[in-house]
Amino acid sequence: AKMSNSLKPYIAPSILSADFARLGEECERMLSLGAEWLHVDIMDGHFVYNLTIGAPIVKGLRDRLGHSAFLDCHLMVSNPTRWLHDLKDAGASQVTLHIETLTDAALAEQAKQNEQLISSPGIGPKTRAFKNALEVVNYIRNDLKLRAGIAVKPGTGLEDVEPLLDHIDMVLIMTVEPGFGGQSFMAHVMPKVERLRQLRPNLDIEVDGGLAPNTIDTAAKAGANCIVAGSAIFKAKDPGGVINQLRDSVKSHLKI
Numbered sequence: 001a002k003m004s005n006s007l008k009p010y011i012a013p014s015i016l017s018a019d020f021a022r023l024g025e026e027c028e029r030m031l032s033l034g035a036e037w038l039h040v041d042i043m044d045g046h047f048v049y050n051l052t053i054g055a056p057i058v059k060g061l062r063d064r065l066g067h068s069a070f071l072d073c074h075l076m077v078s079n080p081t082r083w084l085h086d087l088k089d090a091g092a093s094q095v096t097l098h099i100e101t102l103t104d105a106a107l108a109e110q111a112k113q114n115e116q117l118i119s120s121p122g123i124g125p126k127t128r129a130f131k132n133a134l135e136v137v138n139y140i141r142n143d144l145k146l147r148a149g150i151a152v153k154p155g156t157g158l159e160d161v162e163p164l165l166d167h168i169d170m171v172l173i174m175t176v177e178p179g180f181g182g183q184s185f186m187a188h189v190m191p192k193v194e195r196l197r198q199l200r201p202n203l204d205i206e207v208d209g210g211l212a213p214n215t216i217d218t219a220a221k222a223g224a225n226c227i228v229a230g231s232a233i234f235k236a237k238d239p240g241g242v243i244n245q246l247r248d249s250v251k252s253h254l255k256i
Helices: 020-032 053-067 084-090 104-118 133-143 160-168 187-199 216-222 239-254
Strands: 010-013 037-043 071-078 094-098 146-152 169-173 204-208 225-231
Touching: 010 037, 010 204, 010 239, 020 037, 020 053, 020 239, 037 053, 053 071, 053 084, 053 225, 071 146, 071 225, 094 133, 094 169, 133 146, 133 160, 146 204, 160 187, 169 225, 187 204, 187 216, 216 225, 216 239, 225 239
Parallel strands: 010 225, 037 071, 071 094, 094 146, 146 169, 169 204, 204 225
Antiparallel strands: none
16 A cells, blocks of 8 residues: 555544443543544434434533544434534534435435424524535535544445545545444455555545454554544553554554
């Protein structure tokens, strides 16, 4: 893979694996151990089976952790456009939307749903209609002034992602089916990471699912520089050691 000097390693502990009763402390601990990002799994019980975290928790974390913490918000929701404004207000740093939810047809359906919300008190100006994925990512970057990511499920190709590459900050290649923690890493999706790295030497490429000391080399070798890890970090005896191990692998394979 072609490498570039502007790439940096970002290790993003997935707070879905944290102790939710002590979430603030757990996040502070991860940052103090050197984690560059915190990965926030937002699930709606529709796009994926689980119901997890929403904007109020993002706001709580932002208030507690201060302005420098990077909150990497992954929207596994069937109507992502509905939540963009709320997440901006809550203090998200980056929002990553699934390409599967950004087809023209999906966006038309979201616009219809969101139109009903517009008449609700207090919601009005927070939603708007989008015709296509490019409009959405431009809105995230130019209007909301957030970093924009696009996520891809294991079974989804890159056809709809490639035209967006010059308009986004990151691509997230899911290395498990989204929705549940604790699944095994899917090495068979690595060609997607390799292709993206070949196309864009400077693009942030994130992997999420089953990343651990025994799978990191495969992902880093393919070209991933943003590493989401949940149980591998939070359940480790030495979480700081695992964070360093993941980072060292990225640095050595990407020569950064």
